Amino acid sequence: MLGLIKSWRAAGALLFGLCGFAAQAQVVQSTWEDGTAQGWSPFGNVTLTSSTAAAHAGSRSLLTTGRTATYMGPSLNLTGQLAPNATYQITAWARLPAGTPATQVKLSMQRTAGGSTSYDSVGSSAATGVTDGAWTQITGLYAFAEPAPSNLVLYIESSSATAPFYIDDVTVVLVSGAPGLPPNTTGLSSTFEGSTQGWFGRGATVATTSESAHGGSQSLQATGRQGTWAGPAYDVTNVMFNGSTYKVSAWAKLPASAGAATSQVKISLQRDAGTITTYHTVINSTAVGSSAWVRLNGTYSVAAANTKLTLYVESGDTNPMLIDDVQVSYVPPPSIETNLPSVAQSQLAYFPVGNIIYSGGISGVQGDLVTKHFNSVVAENDMKWSALQAQQGVFTYTNADAQVAFAKAKGLKLRGHTLAWHEQVPAWVFQDANGQALTPSPASKALVLQREVDHITNVLNHFAPSVASFYAWDVANEVVDASQADCMRKSSWYLLTGTDFIDTAFRTARALLPAHVKLYYNDYSTTDTAKLACIHKLVAGLKARGAPIDGVGHQMHISLGYPSPVAVGNMVRSLATAFPGLSQQVTEMDIKVSDNGPFYATYEDIPAAVHAQLGYAWRNYFNTFRQLNGLIDSVTIWGQADNHTWLTTGSRAEAPVLFDQSLKAKPAYWGIVDASQLPGANLTGSIASKAGTADARVWTLSFSNAGPGTAYGVRLAGFTLRQTGGAACTPVVRTSLPVSLGDIAAGTTASTGVTIDFTGCAALAAFAVDAPFNAANGWHGDPAKGSPALTISRSNQFR
Amino acid sequence: MKNNFKLLCAAAASLLATAAQAAVLTLSPAAIGAEPGQTAGWGFSLLNDDADNYLLVTGSEFTLAAPSAFGSYADLLGARADWVILAPLATLTEAYDALLRTGVGEFSFAPSADGRLSGQVLLHYALFSADPNGLGFDPDQSLVDPDASASARASATALPEPGTWSLVTLAGLLALRSRRKLRFPSSSRSTA
Numbered sequence: 001m002l003g004l005i006k007s008w009r010a011a012g013a014l015l016f017g018l019c020g021f022a023a024q025a026q027v028v029q030s031t032w033e034d035g036t037a038q039g040w041s042p043f044g045n046v047t048l049t050s051s052t053a054a055a056h057a058g059s060r061s062l063l064t065t066g067r068t069a070t071y072m073g074p075s076l077n078l079t080g081q082l083a084p085n086a087t088y089q090i091t092a093w094a095r096l097p098a099g100t101p102a103t104q105v106k107l108s109m110q111r112t113a114g115g116s117t118s119y120d121s122v123g124s125s126a127a128t129g130v131t132d133g134a135w136t137q138i139t140g141l142y143a144f145a146e147p148a149p150s151n152l153v154l155y156i157e158s159s160s161a162t163a164p165f166y167i168d169d170v171t172v173v174l175v176s177g178a179p180g181l182p183p184n185t186t187g188l189s190s191t192f193e194g195s196t197q198g199w200f201g202r203g204a205t206v207a208t209t210s211e212s213a214h215g216g217s218q219s220l221q222a223t224g225r226q227g228t229w230a231g232p233a234y235d236v237t238n239v240m241f242n243g244s245t246y247k248v249s250a251w252a253k254l255p256a257s258a259g260a261a262t263s264q265v266k267i268s269l270q271r272d273a274g275t276i277t278t279y280h281t282v283i284n285s286t287a288v289g290s291s292a293w294v295r296l297n298g299t300y301s302v303a304a305a306n307t308k309l310t311l312y313v314e315s316g317d318t319n320p321m322l323i324d325d326v327q328v329s330y331v332p333p334p335s336i337e338t339n340l341p342s343v344a345q346s347q348l349a350y351f352p353v354g355n356i357i358y359s360g361g362i363s364g365v366q367g368d369l370v371t372k373h374f375n376s377v378v379a380e381n382d383m384k385w386s387a388l389q390a391q392q393g394v395f396t397y398t399n400a401d402a403q404v405a406f407a408k409a410k411g412l413k414l415r416g417h418t419l420a421w422h423e424q425v426p427a428w429v430f431q432d433a434n435g436q437a438l439t440p441s442p443a444s445k446a447l448v449l450q451r452e453v454d455h456i457t458n459v460l461n462h463f464a465p466s467v468a469s470f471y472a473w474d475v476a477n478e479v480v481d482a483s484q485a486d487c488m489r490k491s492s493w494y495l496l497t498g499t500d501f502i503d504t505a506f507r508t509a510r511a512l513l514p515a516h517v518k519l520y521y522n523d524y525s526t527t528d529t530a531k532l533a534c535i536h537k538l539v540a541g542l543k544a545r546g547a548p549i550d551g552v553g554h555q556m557h558i559s560l561g562y563p564s565p566v567a568v569g570n571m572v573r574s575l576a577t578a579f580p581g582l583s584q585q586v587t588e589m590d591i592k593v594s595d596n597g598p599f600y601a602t603y604e605d606i607p608a609a610v611h612a613q614l615g616y617a618w619r620n621y622f623n624t625f626r627q628l629n630g631l632i633d634s635v636t637i638w639g640q641a642d643n644h645t646w647l648t649t650g651s652r653a654e655a656p657v658l659f660d661q662s663l664k665a666k667p668a669y670w671g672i673v674d675a676s677q678l679p680g681a682n683l684t685g686s687i688a689s690k691a692g693t694a695d696a697r698v699w700t701l702s703f704s705n706a707g708p709g710t711a712y713g714v715r716l717a718g719f720t721l722r723q724t725g726g727a728a729c730t731p732v733v734r735t736s737l738p739v740s741l742g743d744i745a746a747g748t749t750a751s752t753g754v755t756i757d758f759t760g761c762a763a764l765a766a767f768a769v770d771a772p773f774n775a776a777n778g779w780h781g782d783p784a785k786g787s788p789a790l791t792i793s794r795s796n797q798f799r
Numbered sequence: 800m801k802n803n804f805k806l807l808c809a810a811a812a813s814l815l816a817t818a819a820q821a822a823v824l825t826l827s828p829a830a831i832g833a834e835p836g837q838t839a840g841w842g843f844s845l846l847n848d849d850a851d852n853y854l855l856v857t858g859s860e861f862t863l864a865a866p867s868a869f870g871s872y873a874d875l876l877g878a879r880a881d882w883v884i885l886a887p888l889a890t891l892t893e894a895y896d897a898l899l900r901t902g903v904g905e906f907s908f909a910p911s912a913d914g915r916l917s918g919q920v921l922l923h924y925a926l927f928s929a930d931p932n933g934l935g936f937d938p939d940q941s942l943v944d945p946d947a948s949a950s951a952r953a954s955a956t957a958l959p960e961p962g963t964w965s966l967v968t969l970a971g972l973l974a975l976r977s978r979r980k981l982r983f984p985s986s987s988r989s990t991a
Contacts, residue, residue: 349914629911687946699945724880763937766882794857794923794946795877798938 027081027088028154028172033058043110043155044072056093056135056168063097064156065164071108074167075155078109084146085178087305089274090122091139092156092170094130096163102128103160105167107138112151120144122154130158130165141175141273143305175273176305179243185330187246188239188311192220192324202312203230212322214251214293219324221255222313232323233270233312240269240302240309245331247604248282249297250313253322254290262289264316267296272308280304284650285316293324298602299331299661334643334663336369343658344375346673347635350626352413352471353672354636356380359399361640362406369640369663371410376471378415378587378636379403384424389455392428397462404466415587415636416463416473418522419456420505422491423478430492440496448496453508460512467514472585472634474522474553475509476502480534487534502538503547510548518583522553527563527571536578543579551583556621557638559592560613560777565624565786576631585634586625590656591617591668592647603642603653603661609712609743609776612679614655615667616779619675620786642666680711680744680775685792687769688751690799694761696734697799698753701771701792707746711775714741717782719754719771724795726765731799732757744775758799768795822847822854822885824922824949826903827894832956835912840875840895840905841920841953847885852926852943856883859904861953863918870908870916870955875900877923884931912957920953 030038035050040062042048051063064073082088094105107122123140130136156167190197192208193216199206203226213219222232240246252265264285271278283296302309313323344353354376360366361380370377381387382399389395407414429451430438438444463470479502481489488494493501502521509519521538525531535552542549552575556568563571572584591614593599593606600606625632639645641659648654658669670677688702705711716739721731734755741750754771771792774781781790823846833839847854858877876883879900885891895902903920929941 686948690942690945763939792946793860795874796855796857796882796925797945798942 025174026171027174028076028078028170030062030076030170031058032060032062032168035060037062040074040076042072043075043153043157044069046072046074048074051166053097054095054166054168056095061095061166061168063164063166067158067160067162067164070159070161071155071157072161073156073158073165075110075153076170077151077153078172079149079152082142082144082152082172083178084144084148087141087143087175087273089139089173089175089276090142090154090171091137091173091275093135093137093168094125094156095135095166095168096130096132097166098132100132100163100165101160102131103158103163103165104128105130105136105138105156105158105165107140108155108157109142109144110151110153110155111144111149113144113147113149117151127159135168139275141276141305173274175307176242179241179305182241182244182330184238185244185332186239187330188234188236188326188328190220190234190326191216192218194218196220199232199234201230202233202310203227204232206232209255209322211255212253212293214253214324216324219251219253219322221320221322223320225318225320227318228316229268229312229314230318231313231315231321233310234326236269236309236311236328237306239328240311242302242305245299245301245333247297247299247327247329247331248311249295249329250283250326251293251295251324252286252288252313253293253324254288255320255322256290258290258319260289261319262287263319263321264288265294265296265313265321266315267311267313269300269302269304270308270310270312271304271306272310273304273306278304282311288315288321297604299604332662334365334641334661336365336372336663337665338372340372340665340669341673343373343669343672347622347626350630351632352376352634354378354413354415354634355640356636356638357403357406358382358644359402361644362403365663366640366644367406369659371412373658374412374637376413376415376634376636377403377407378417380638381424383417383459384421385419385429385455386424386426388459390426392426392451395458395462400463404463404469408466408469412469414466414470415585415634416470416517417587418474418477419459419509420452420475420479420493420501421477422489422493430496438492438496445497445500448493449500449504452501452504456505456508457512460509464512467517470513470517472518472520472551472553473509473513474587475505475519475549477522478524479521480523480531480538482528482530482534487537499541503542503545506542506547506549518550519548520551520553520583520585520587521549522555522587524555524557524588526552526554527567532571532574536575539575539579539582551585551633553585553587555638556586556589557592558589559595560610560617560779561594561596564784565617565620566784568621569624569628569786572628572631584632585636586632587634587636588638589621589635590638590645590647591621592654592656600653601651603648603655606653606655608679608710611655611667612709612712613776613779615669615671615678616675616776616787617671617785618658618668619671619678620779622672624786677708678780679709680705680714680746680780681708682706683711683714683744683773683775683780683790685716685771685773685790687792687794687797692755694758694799697756697758699756699769700751700753701773702749702751703741703744703773704749705744705746709746711744711746711780713777714744714750714775715739715773716741716752716754717772717774717778719769721756721767721769721797724766724768726762729758729761729765731761731767732759756799761799763798765799766795767797767799769793769797821947822849822922822924822949824903824920824951826920826951826953827892829952830954830956831895831906832958833906833908834959835908835957836910838897838905838907839955840897840902842892842894842901843876843903843920843922843951844890844892845885845903845922845949846890847887849926850887852887852928853930854885854889855925855927855931856922857925857946858923860921860923861904861906861918861955862921863916869912869914869957870906872904872906874904876903882931886930906955908955908957915954915956917952917954919950921948921950923948 106124109120209221266285267283355374639657643661688700825844831839861872926943927941
């Protein structure tokens with residue numbers, strides 16, 4: 001078996017991966033120069049011949065004839081030769097016998113693993129890229145995930161079912177081993193003070209300059225750029241490693257000569273893998289001018305096997321540019337803090353605390369995080385209609401089953417979510433047999449309701465063996481629209497069935513689920529006055545019709561701006577009063593920074609002060625839930641950590657849940673578990689002194705922060721005097737309120753004077769003073785935001 | 800001349816403030832309890848540990864590590880119409896009396912209160928170099944410290960209602976009886 005290099009084994013791949021540099025190991029080299037098939041065999045009913053009629057190199061190649069189907073061609077069994085997660089470059093040269101019409105030739109892999117067989121595309125020529133006039137190279141990168149295949153066959157096919165073809169010089173080369181721990185985590189720091197520090201010009205000339213600098217006295221200037229792609233570059237092959245994540249930050253500016261012009265500057269990565277080169281955006285285009293340094297920063301995960309990586313800065317034009325203070329920092333893989341108290345345990349006296357699960361969220365550290373901190377789980381998406389029955393009659397339970405199995409294995413309770421919803425429901429539900437949209441009619445209504453019953457029946461029967469683990473199921477979701485006169489969302493469900501789809505869903509679910517699984521109507525913005533009125537109407541209607549609703553789920557996808565915890569409490573009490581015994585649960589809680597800004601482009605941009613606000617907000621909402629004394633019987637948080645949240649988009653970062661992107665506890669966590677750990681928790685106020693004349697008396701109020709962290713945005717919110725003794729008089733507070741005191745670091749004190757005109761007040765006139773103050777934008781100290789009041793409240797005060 | 804005198808007095812007051820001793824607050828009892836929906840309060844003993852200055856109570860509060868729906872605190876001592884003043888080194892001791900409104904403060908347990916709250920009672924006071932009830936008292940001139948405080952650890956426990964106690968007792972007796980029943984046959988077997 002000449003040409004098949006047998007020395008390669010998985011251990012070699014591992015060693016290669018650990019080495020982390022550009023060595024390449026050849027797994028296969030087939031030249032057919034010895035006149036044998038060199039291990040290649042027919043894939044399908046074809047004939048293989050070692051031919052001297054054509055050769056890419058040497059004097060022979062492999063000719064395939066007798067093809068009758070596109071997949072038929074030569075094949076090589078590579079079982080045991082390639083390692084999971086490693087990346088290989090597979091190359092072949094192809095040519096057609098004289099007179100054969102041009103066609104496409106493809107490299108493919110037949111892979112059998114875990115009992116199923118898949119056919120992976122490796123690479124292909126252009127549609128008519130292989131001709132009888134010349135040899136054409138076909139190449140591609142190939143990798144597959146674990147488990148190791150029980151059968152792995154490389155085969156060469158053609159879009160022509162009959163065309164014979166020659167192949168020659170087939171190689172399989174290891175490009176990169178499986179991603180693992182990086183060989184080093186040193187990162188990169190370039191300040192350009194005194195030298196270019198390893199940066200070079202990529203189609204440009206680079207040199208240090210003192211024209212402008214972000215830090216220090218020098219930056220790096222790129223001139224003579226030959227294209228938009230040209231600019232300063234750095235070989236990061238031994239800095240950034242496949243499978244690892246990095247924070248990348250650079251400052252950019254245009255030279256003064258650019259005047260008022262701006263450039264769209266971005267940071268990119270050139271990946272060379274074998275003979276293949278690809279380009280990747282690291283930091284998106286950002287407007288940069290000559291008036292100020294602009295920071296380009298973000299987090300980038302290298303997911304590209306490579307033999308060489310080049311980081312470079314480019315722009316949408318060829319203007320000269322300056323860069324400075326480039327930082328590339330390794331981000332360790334997420335890990336959980338094992339010594340923290342459990343969130344769910346901390347609330348055990350009140351209600352279960354749950355979280356979402358999803359395919360990537362039930363294993364590894366994510367799974368550990370859920371298991372440690374929560375005692376209830378709900379499938380984020382995998383129990384929705386489109387996930388379970390995307391195609392009529394074809395039910396897919398793979399993901400949902402894995403998640404239910406996880407919950408059962410870990411002893412976690414389950415919420416089911418959701419049976420009838422106008423989103424994530426496939427179009428076929430509302431189409432006829434010809435794929436045409438159904439129009440309202442008795443027949444359409446009957447058809448859709450039958451489909452609903454069939455779906456719910458299949459789903460609940462499927463999960464019946466696990467039903468003991470379930471305690472709640474969201475039966476109907478978001479059917480209310482407060483802008484409609486009848487309160488009902490004009491969804492396809494409603495347009496075709498009226499409200500019957502709601503009743504049918506509840507009745508069907510009740511018939512199949514035991515009584516311990518409570519049935520919920522679930523919706524967002526339930527504190528909105530009009531929406532709440534509609535929900536009252538909906539619940540009343542369901543109950544009047546005998547539909548078996550047990551409770552209402554409040555999604556609580558909220559923001560720091562809306563609604564207040566006070567409003568939440570009022571809303572829950574409103575439903576409890578109207579419907580005694582109605583269960584109420586918080587089902588999908590997360591807290592956005594804001595609906596109206598400020599917004600943050602990257603996670604790192606979110607200030608500590610905002611995290612503090614979120615921490616106090618979580619405290620105040622959970623205080624509200626607890627103070628409702630059992631009216632809320634379950635709380636589910638919609639996100640395990642900030643690394644997986646539906647709220648973060650490509651241009652907007654959010655921090656809506658309890659753990660950060662590295663799974664570390666944030667103030668939001670402490671707000672629930674131990675509010676005394678929140679930054680500035682021990683902020684107190686006192687009257688430090690009184691001085692000045694009666695008509696301009698200054699009371700100095702002192703605010704001390706005993707920690708444990710900075711008290712952000714402290715402000716004196718008010719100051720009132722109420723006379724309690726002496727001849728009546730009317731002191732006037734001259735100081736404009738509120739007074740901002742800024743951030744107060746732990747262990748320090750800030751003061752402000754309040755000027756009061758006591759003209760007409762006797763020296764012995766006595767007053768009670770109330771001076772409310774707060775921090776964290778009111779989340780700490782302002783009762784309007786559900787916080788216990790912070791105030792300097794004293795009686796028996798003289799002027 | 801008058802202004803200079805004021806400055807001199809202010810400086811003296813500042814020195815005195817530095818030298819002022821902390822008051823000592825003792826609660827009696829420190830741990831109170833009542834059934835949900837009821838009110839209980841703290842008696843106290845307050846020592847003005849300052850040999851030179853008069854102590855005027857300006858309020859009290861019950862501070863907690865975390866807010867609670869357990870109930871609410873009402874300041875009794877600082878809310879009195881008559882000033883509560885302690886002469887230098889004097890001690891005031893009072894029991895809590897809901898009708899007489901004596902004591903440092905009271906805690907009204909919410910109807911749904913359950914368990915125990917721990918925190919501290921914080922008593923605020925001002926110090927004056929002259930008796931605030933004395934003739935010619937001038938708070939502007941005699942103010943030594945406008946806002947000092949003394950604290951004492953305190954707790955409030957929601958007690959089970961008598962009916963609940965009966966149930967608990969009954970349950971305990973039943974459990975004891977069950978254990979005895981279980982032991983008896985075991986003992987019988989061992990002797991058989």
